[in-house]
Amino acid sequence: MEKRKNSFKIIWFFFKPYKLQVLVLVILSLLVGALEATTVVAIYPILSAAFDTWSGQGNVILWLFGAMANLLPIEDAFIAYCVLFLLIALLAFVVKLISINFRVKFGASLAKKNQSEVFNKFIKADYQYFIDHKQGELIYNATLAPQQLLILITGVTELISQAILSITLILLLFSLSWRGAVAVLLIGLGYHYFTKYLGKRVSYYSGKGEMEALRDSNVILNEAISGIKQVKVFATAENWIDRFSSAMKKRWYHFIKRSIWQLVPTPVLMLILYLSIGIIALLIKITAPASFTELIPIFGTFAFALFRLLPIMGNVGFLTMGIMGALPDCEAIYSIRSDKITHIRDGEKELSSFKSDIRFDNVSFTYKGRTKTIEGISVTFQKGKTTAIVGRSGVGKTTLINLLLRLFDVDKGEIRIDGVNLKRYKLSSWLNNVGFVSQDTFILNDTVENNITFRSDGYSGEEVIKAAKCADAHSFITELPNGYDTFVGDKGMRLSGGQAQRIAVARAMIREPEILIFDEATNNLDNISEAAVQNAINEISKDHTVIVVAHRLSTIVNTDKILVLEDGRVVEEGTHKELMENRGAYWELYQSQAM
Numbered sequence: 192m193e194k195r196k197n198s199f200k201i202i203w204f205f206f207k208p209y210k211l212q213v214l215v216l217v218i219l220s221l222l223v224g225a226l227e228a229t230t231v232v233a234i235y236p237i238l239s240a241a242f243d244t245w246s247g248q249g250n251v252i253l254w255l256f257g258a259m260a261n262l263l264p265i266e267d268a269f270i271a272y273c274v275l276f277l278l279i280a281l282l283a284f285v286v287k288l289i290s291i292n293f294r295v296k297f298g299a300s301l302a303k304k305n306q307s308e309v310f311n312k313f314i315k316a317d318y319q320y321f322i323d324h325k326q327g328e329l330i331y332n333a334t335l336a337p338q339q340l341l342i343l344i345t346g347v348t349e350l351i352s353q354a355i356l357s358i359t360l361i362l363l364l365f366s367l368s369w370r371g372a373v374a375v376l377l378i379g380l381g382y383h384y385f386t387k388y389l390g391k392r393v394s395y396y397s398g399k400g401e402m403e404a405l406r407d408s409n410v411i412l413n414e415a416i417s418g419i420k421q422v423k424v425f426a427t428a429e430n431w432i433d434r435f436s437s438a439m440k441k442r443w444y445h446f447i448k449r450s451i452w453q454l455v456p457t458p459v460l461m462l463i464l465y466l467s468i469g470i471i472a473l474l475i476k477i478t479a480p481a482s483f484t485e486l487i488p489i490f491g492t493f494a495f496a497l498f499r500l501l502p503i504m505g506n507v508g509f510l511t512m513g514i515m516g517a518l519p520d521c522e523a524i525y526s527i528r529s530d531k532i533t534h535i536r537d538g539e540k541e542l543s544s545f546k547s548d549i550r551f552d553n554v555s556f557t558y559k560g561r562t563k564t565i566e567g568i569s570v571t572f573q574k575g576k577t578t579a580i581v582g583r584s585g586v587g588k589t590t591l592i593n594l595l596l597r598l599f600d601v602d603k604g605e606i607r608i609d610g611v612n613l614k615r616y617k618l619s620s621w622l623n624n625v626g627f628v629s630q631d632t633f634i635l636n637d638t639v640e641n642n643i644t645f646r647s648d649g650y651s652g653e654e655v656i657k658a659a660k661c662a663d664a665h666s667f668i669t670e671l672p673n674g675y676d677t678f679v680g681d682k683g684m685r686l687s688g689g690q691a692q693r694i695a696v697a698r699a700m701i702r703e704p705e706i707l708i709f710d711e712a713t714n715n716l717d718n719i720s721e722a723a724v725q726n727a728i729n730e731i732s733k734d735h736t737v738i739v740v741a742h743r744l745s746t747i748v749n750t751d752k753i754l755v756l757e758d759g760r761v762v763e764e765g766t767h768k769e770l771m772e773n774r775g776a777y778w779e780l781y782q783s784q785a786m
Contacts, residue, residue, distance in 0.1 A: 198518060201525045202347065205301060205340060212297050216348050219290040224355025226283035231360060231499050232256050233276040235492040240269035294348055298341040305337040309527050316532045318598040319559055327410030332523055335405065339520035346514040353503045353510070360500045364493060378463060397449035398516035402523070404442035411435045449516055535597055535618060542620040545705040545736065546609045548573050549595070554604035556594060564590045565759040567604075574705075577737040579747035581780060582756035588740045591756075592710050595738070596627060626699030630711040632691045634683030639668055640675040642683075643697045650701055658701035663726060664693035700731065707731060710740045744781050753777065 206213045236256055256275070265271040310333050313320075321329075364372035415431045549572040557563045565587040572578045580588045593599050594606060597618055606613040613621065635642050643658055644650045655675060659665040667690055671677040683691040692712060699707060709728055729749075731737070741747045748767040755763035755770065755777045762776050770777035 201518065201521055202343065204525055204529065205305070205343070205521070206347075209297070209301070212293075216290070216294060216297065216344075217351055219286065219293060220348050220352035221355050222286045223283065223290050224352045225359065226279060226286060227352075227499070228356050228359030229256070229279050230276065230283060231492075231496050233272060233279060234495045236260065236272045237269065237276060238491045240272055290348075290352075294344060295341075298344040301344065302337045302340045305340060305524055305528070306333060309333045309337065309524060312527060312532050315534050317534050318593070320532055322559070325406075325410045327408075327413040328406045330413060331406045331409045332527060335409075336402070336520040336523050339517040340524070342513050342517040343521055346510040346517070349510050350514075357500060357503050360496050360503075364496055364500075397445040397452075399519040400445035401442050401449065401516075402519045404438050404445065408435060408438035408442060411438060535600060536614070537618050538613075538615040540611065540615045540617065540620075542608065542616045542624060545574060545624055548609070549706075549736075550605075550607045550610075551591070552605045552607060554594065554601050554606060556590060556599065556602050558590075558599075563759060565756075568759075568761055569604075570754055570761055570764065572736065572738055573751070574736050576751040577732045577739065579739045579741050579750040579753045580756065581741050581744060581747065581753060581777065583780070586756040587759045588756055589710055590759075592627075592708055592738070592740060595708065596625065597621070623702065624705050626702060626704035626707045628692070628695050628699050628707075628709050628712045632683070632688075632695045634679060634686070634691050634694065636678070636681045638673075638676050638678055639671065639694065642679060642694050643675075643701055645698055654701055655697075658697040659694075661700045661731060662693045662696035663730070664690070664697050667693075696728070696731075704735070706736045706738070708738045708740075711742050712739075744777075744784055755780070 233256060256272075260268070260271040260275045263271045263274060265274060313329055313333060361372060361376065411431065411434050415435070551568050551570045554568045555563065555566045568587075568591070580591060582588055594601055595613075597613065600614065608616065608621065635646070637646070640652075640655050643655050652675075656665060659668055659675075668675055668677075677685075679685050679691075679694075683694075686694070696712070712728065728737075728739070739747055739750065747753060751766070752764060753767060753770055754761050755775075757776055763770055763773065765773070771781065
């Protein structure tokens with residue numbers, strides 16, 4: 192019972208914002224059901240007129256149909272009934288087309304909106320959310336899962352239409368023969384509980400298993416493509432193939448299981464239908480041979496109603512199982528949209544320009560699920576100066592940058608910009624004043640120009656070239672096959688490491704930031720590429736406030752100040768000369784690299 196309540200809650204969650212559209216769908220479904228039922232009702236008067244055995248005077252449904260036929264300017268009853276039947280069938284067809292057109296468009300709109308809603312939530316989530324979730328899972332939830340809403344809408348609206356048709360047909364069957372109608376109801380109830388069991392025990396869990404397997408395959412595929420170089424170099428292709436094949440095997444196992452059990456009930460029901468009609472016809476002929484001709488209209492109408500009703504029962508079962516199979520994906524979308532995904536809280540103050548300094552005041556921070564990363568750090572970054580942050584791996588260098596970029600918020604203490612807590616500034620106004628270059632260069636599979644602008648509008652060609660020149664990238668860009676319009680390939684595969692990194696520097700420079708942050712920007716480069724990027728950084732540093740996280744200490748000997756981190760704390764700070772004279776932690780680091 193609780194499961195059913197949850198299912199209705201999830202379905203209503205998606206339908207609630209579109210009450211008018213849902214109302215239109217319901218009305219169209221009611222019309223389709225009513226008109227299709229009327230076409231079945233029309234069989235009795237047509238057969239009665241053909242055999243001249245009309246006996247429907249006491250039957251309200253048949254009397255209503257007869258009254259409608261009398262409105263036509265046709266004297267021959269048989270022709271009038273046939274014309275009315277054709278008109279109703281045509282009208283039912285037109286309404287059905289309108290219903291299908293509206294339903295498909297509404298379903299596509301709903302799926303598209305939920306894809307956008309999920310993507311918006313992902314993009315606005317804090318950085319921790321992406322650390323906690325697999326990339327392939329996120330991609331699946333934003334692309335494939337919302338498509339199941341189409342199945343949900345189709346199933347629900349079809350169920351409404353089939354319910355109206357079923358009720359009308361059952362009333363007609365009762366009006367013709369209550370014993371036969373009771374037999375049909377018993378068959379229907381048995382079939383209902385059979386498909387309900389299959390939907391609960393097979394379709395839902397198979398659908399859930401298929402969803403999980405598809406997510407796993409997405410994760411594997413995404414990781415394999417992202418790390419294809421390492422996959423090849425470490426000769427692990429077979430392992431990745433086995434993992435992907437295993438996920439696909441699981442997916443198709445559940446798909447086959449669900450699909451077979453969705454299709455089996457209908458042929459079983461049709462067998463029951465054929466057997467029932469054949470047996471009833473024989474019984475009528477044997478038990479009442481004298482009145483067999485008079486019973487033909489009733490039998491024919493009853494048989495035609497059965498032909499329409501029992502497949503509806505089969506379709507209802509198929510639709511129910513389809514809805515149950517789609518529910519796991521809908522539950523995932525419901526969970527994403529209804530749960531509160533944590534995000535960095537925006538401030539209200541605009542930062543028009545950076546005036547004096549950046550201060551870390553007794554800042555402490557711990558990553559989720561880890562021991563304390565930095566503790567009690569108090570440092571100052573002066574405007575117009577270049578400050579380097581050094582230390583061994585894992586001491587908190589990048590963490591300081593992540594906090595400064597507000598990918599995370601501090602646990603304790605404050606970061607102040609010109610004396611104002613960083614949290615009070617609008618995030619966009621702060622980041623517009625910051626240019627950032629990391630060691631892991633992110634390059635789009637696009638043109639050089641779009642990589643520099645990062646697909647942002649509003650930059651002229653002159654601004655792109657100016658940024659490229661600042662990054663010492665213009666000369667090599669002009670030598671590319673199509674210059675700034677050259678496509679660089681996935682992850683910039685057509686560029687060298689140094690070229691890709693200089694494009695990243697140009698991307699930071701085109702925004703004309705006042706503060707530049709380089710997080711080990713030359714760490715993964717060879718000596719020649721490193722020298723080119725470092726020259727660009729040195730030139731930029733003359734006119735900007737620069738913060739450099741450095742691995743190679745030889746690149747920061749001329750900086751205005753060096754901060755030395757150990758175990759999440761600042762243990763030394765000063766110029767290269769001062770720190771070398773102290774013969775402390777910095778001196779040890781420098782000596783270890785010199786050796």
